Amino acid sequence: MIGNKSGIAFFFLAPALLAIAIFFFIPVIAAFLISFTDFDIYTLGNFSTIRFIGLKNYLELFKDDLFWTALGNTFLFVILAGPLSIFVSLYAAIILNSKIVKLKALFRLSYFMPVVTTLVAVAIVWRFIYHPNFGIVNYFLSLFGISSVDWLGNPDLALPSIVLMAVWKNFGYNMIIFIAGLQNIPEELYEAANIEGANNWQKFKSITIPMLMPTTIFISIITMIGYFQLFAEPYVMTQGGPLNRTLSIVQYMYQEGFRWWNMGYSASIAFVLFFIIFIGTMIQFRVQKYLSSK
Amino acid sequence: MKKIFIHLLLFVIAILTLFPFFWMISASFMQDGHASVFPPRFIPDEFTLTQYQKLFERLSITSNFFNSLFLSVLVTVISLTFNSLAGYAFAKYKFSGKEKLFNVLLSSMIIPSQVTMLPLFLMLKSMGFINTYMAIIIPGLANIFGIFLIRQFCLSIPNSLIEAARIDGANDFYIYIKIILPLLTPVLATLAIFTFLGTWNDFLWPLIVLTDDSMYTLPVALSNLMLEHSKDPELMMAGSLITVLPVIIVFLALQKYYIKGIMMGSVKE
Incomplete structure (x- = not known):
């Protein structure tokens, strides 16, 4: 510390903290309040028509089939894409971290390329890759005699197809964090295990997995938070269809709020999303505490 | 043997991650309709900048x-x-x-x-x-x-x-x-x-x-x-x-x- 100079500290902090207070914290509180009102398109024109309606928006959500559909789709997406991306990134990290690998930097770079590129642009690329008539995926399958599949048009396949695209897009990010985690495991642990004659699987199970646990929890939290906010992939690839089978919570919030201007209702959807993310994060923190106490 | 296998695997993953970019680049230099045929073309038969002209001039x-x-x-x-x-x-x-x-x-x-x-x-x-x-x-x-x-x-x-x-x-x-x-x-x-x-x-x-x-x-x-x-x-x-x-x-x-x-x-x- 360099002394008690609150005045100067305030001067340094003010621009950022004011911006965050006015354009982040106040909107969060305002959204919470709006979620208890009937803010709609008429309110937008004449603010005095706003009415406080208590929990009505939230109760309404319970009865809203489309909301449950969006919630179910989003959960399915998180449950499928979350573990799959974590598994793929861990696998890629382990083989990339192996000592015998040459050209590591080049491989790492190519696995990372999808992470940095614009989601909307690559979602468009994938929409054509999945195309039922001329898509590359169907071409590849046709080489094995499998007939054309309408990946994004089939209600049962659309969401899993988006899951695969999301895993492709994101695994490189977690891979980098896993590599950092792997490099932090002391080499002596493996050497000691070698002396005791442990095989690769035993070493993986009793050294790598437990030592990577904090990294894995961190990754599963950020992955879950990110995936619950699913929006651009279905917006670009399926517009939420077919039969609303890829409609996500955020897209439903967007439609209610910014297409139909049901802002009170939309705010309540946003808070349900926040609540789910909050609970999900807390559960994983608990798991981490439990595991580290063992 | 293990070394060859690992590199082969890494190479296959690299192809999977980069292929969409390769196809994007390739298709962007094709004439209208040339990327929507089956079986797909991977390389343009005639290299063209038509698509870029359209984007910059008309749009x-x-x-x-x-x-x-x-x-x-x-x-x-x-x-x-x-x-x-x-x-x-x-x-x-x-x-x-x-x-x-x-x-x-x-x-x-x-x-x-x-x-x-x-x-x-x-x-x-x-x-x-x-x-x-x-x-x-x-x-x-x-x-x-x-x-x-x-x-x-x-x-x-x-x-x-x-x-x-x-x-x-x-x-x-x-x-x-x-x-x-x-x-x-x-x-x-x-x-x-x-x-x-x-x-x-x-x-x-x-x-x-x-x-x-x-x-x-x-x-x-x-x-x-x-x-x-x-x-x-x-x-x-x-x-x-x-x-x-x-x-x-x-x-x-x-x-x-x-x-x-x-x-x-x-x-x-």
């Missing part, structure tokens, strides 16, 4: 490109300034309630940005900022992750350095500009690439607040173009390439800092 992609570039650079510069000042203060100054304030900021990172979007939209609307650059700049002025990253880095700067400068009579602002900022270069590079890519790639917020074709950023323009041109893969691939090329260039130039930033961000408090 407003030039202004979309400059919107994206201008906003990404501006947001990066402003938020780097604000975040570095605040991060430095959190690391090196004493004031009452500091820990509490910092913890409140950190824990609020769990709030998804979608929660703020409705009121923020109403606020910006009342200020007359909808469909202007300000609508993108304002929410990007400062961010908590940036402050956190700068603070972590500042903690490793020895206090003696700052004290020595103070004994020499340097004032706090001078110390920040002349001593701290140069030391922060690596973390500023990290944050710059995060912010630049984040702003460039952002979709939902620009989709909400930008309402004119000429004001759109590239991702919004692209998704809008897709509505009319869903049967023109060649044109859409050219648009996608224009959108991803700048971020790939920035990433390749600064990848070292980007990778470091991910690792720093993942270090537990």
Whole structure:
């Protein structure tokens, strides 16, 4: 510390903290309040028509089939894409971290390329890759005699197809964090295990997995938070269809709020999303505490 | 044997990750209709720039490109300034309630940005900022992750350095500009690439607040173009390439800092 100079500290902090207070914290509180009102398109024109309606928006959500559909789709997406991306990134990290690998930097770079590129642009690329008539995926399958599949048009396949695209897009990010985690495991642990004659699987199970646990929890939290906010992939690839089978919570919030201007209702959807993310994060923190106490 | 197998596997994964980019580039140089045939062509039979001509001459992609570039650079510069000042203060100054304030900021990172979007939209609307650059700049002025990253880095700067400068009579602002900022270069590079890519790639917020074709950023323009041109893969691939090329260039130039930033961000408090 360099002394008690609150005045100067305030001067340094003010621009950022004011911006965050006015354009982040106040909107969060305002959204919470709006979620208890009937803010709609008429309110937008004449603010005095706003009415406080208590929990009505939230109760309404319970009865809203489309909301449950969006919630179910989003959960399915998180449950499928979350573990799959974590598994793929861990696998890629382990083989990339192996000592015998040459050209590591080049491989790492190519696995990372999808992470940095614009989601909307690559979602468009994938929409054509999945195309039922001329898509590359169907071409590849046709080489094995499998007939054309309408990946994004089939209600049962659309969401899993988006899951695969999301895993492709994101695994490189977690891979980098896993590599950092792997490099932090002391080499002596493996050497000691070698002396005791442990095989690769035993070493993986009793050294790598437990030592990577904090990294894995961190990754599963950020992955879950990110995936619950699913929006651009279905917006670009399926517009939420077919039969609303890829409609996500955020897209439903967007439609209610910014297409139909049901802002009170939309705010309540946003808070349900926040609540789910909050609970999900807390559960994983608990798991981490439990595991580290063992 | 094991060595060959591992490299083969790595090579196959690399093909899977890069193939969509290869096809995007290739299809963007094809004539109309040449990318929508079965079996697919992987290389254009006749190399053409038609798609790019269409995008730049008939469609407003030039202004979309400059919107994206201008906003990404501006947001990066402003938020780097604000975040570095605040991060430095959190690391090196004493004031009452500091820990509490910092913890409140950190824990609020769990709030998804979608929660703020409705009121923020109403606020910006009342200020007359909808469909202007300000609508993108304002929410990007400062961010908590940036402050956190700068603070972590500042903690490793020895206090003696700052004290020595103070004994020499340097004032706090001078110390920040002349001593701290140069030391922060690596973390500023990290944050710059995060912010630049984040702003460039952002979709939902620009989709909400930008309402004119000429004001759109590239991702919004692209998704809008897709509505009319869903049967023109060649044109859409050219648009996608224009959108991803700048971020790939920035990433390749600064990848070292980007990778470091991910690792720093993942270090537990």
